[in-house]
Amino acid sequence: MKSTVSYLKNHFLIAMPHMADPNFARTLIYLVEHNEQGAMGLVVNRPGELTLADVIEQLRPTTPCIDSRGDLQIFTGGPVQTDRGFVLHPAGQPFQATLQLGALALTTSQDVLFAIADGQGPDAYFVCLGYAGWEAGQLEAELAANAWLSSPSEQRILFDTPPEQRLDSAAALLGVDLNLLTSQAGHA
Template identity: 35%
Template sequence: MTEVSSLTGRLLVATPALTDPNFTRTVVLLLDHDEEGSLGVVLNRPTPVGVGDVLRDWADLAGDPGVVFQGGPVSLDSALGLAVVPGDQAGDGPGGGAGPLGWRRVHGAIGLVDLDAPPELLAAELGTLRIFAGYAGWGPGQLEEELDDGAWYVVESEPGDVSSPAPEGLWRAVLRRQRSELAMVATYPDDPSLN
């Protein structure tokens, strides 16, 4: 088997050709990608469910909008916390530590939060927090096949993607900031038949 180059921390942006309703116009942050498979969360699918309705203790730390996001079609009854921890707290400063207790770095300042930990343990360290129900998962080689089929664009993530105040517009915003022909894809109509 050929070696898989890790895409952990990168974004998968659905191409207009991807018509699976679970992923149409989605932006997925890859939390893990190796020869065993891939795992990520959809960043732009807010639900009407408030964080306080399911994780009352974490509600005050959740960024706007303070709702649970549908992270993907797998394990919708489980929750993942994703947080940005600014500079020195993330271990990016001169000390270069591992970041705060209860937070595991995924990429740069972005990391997973242990939702079983007491929120007050992390409250002073977190820049932003978002809660996801479920996740997107791919078995070994499955994501690579989808990439070969042209289902996804792979682009760099930015810490602000996790906490976008306008998540519904994230697909267009991520494409628009690309310095290539991908920026033009942002203008692709929702329904090409109406063009």
């Protein structure tokens, strides 16, 4: 009998309390892609050192960032390609390199950053450097080992919830309080 795999694109991955990998301990990940070849996601609750204004100044030193959210922190999206930027935003506005994800879109071209800096970008956005990646079957094995919980994603958590509350807010979607779970892994 052939088994059916359920893919989790556009879902959250919620790190279980016993997650030991420092790249992923206490993280919330938005899964951009998940299929038979593997998975790609963005850590959405780890603010980095840079701000949007810092990045705009590096990319376009003669024109400052006028967006009122210029002090927005750029997040650490994961340990892979940490020099590559990603902007997650509601779908609708076309940019040079945008992947449509249903209600959301992921843009990797600089034009989205310039539009944001000029006050003409998407109404909501999440900017990060780097991503998290899994080879074929790797995420499924981690899920089977109880390293992650998964839940459908919600834009309000991505764009309206403070970063330090996103992990617990996503767990609450499942009725789970992570503070009540043990940090010890095990199987019955």
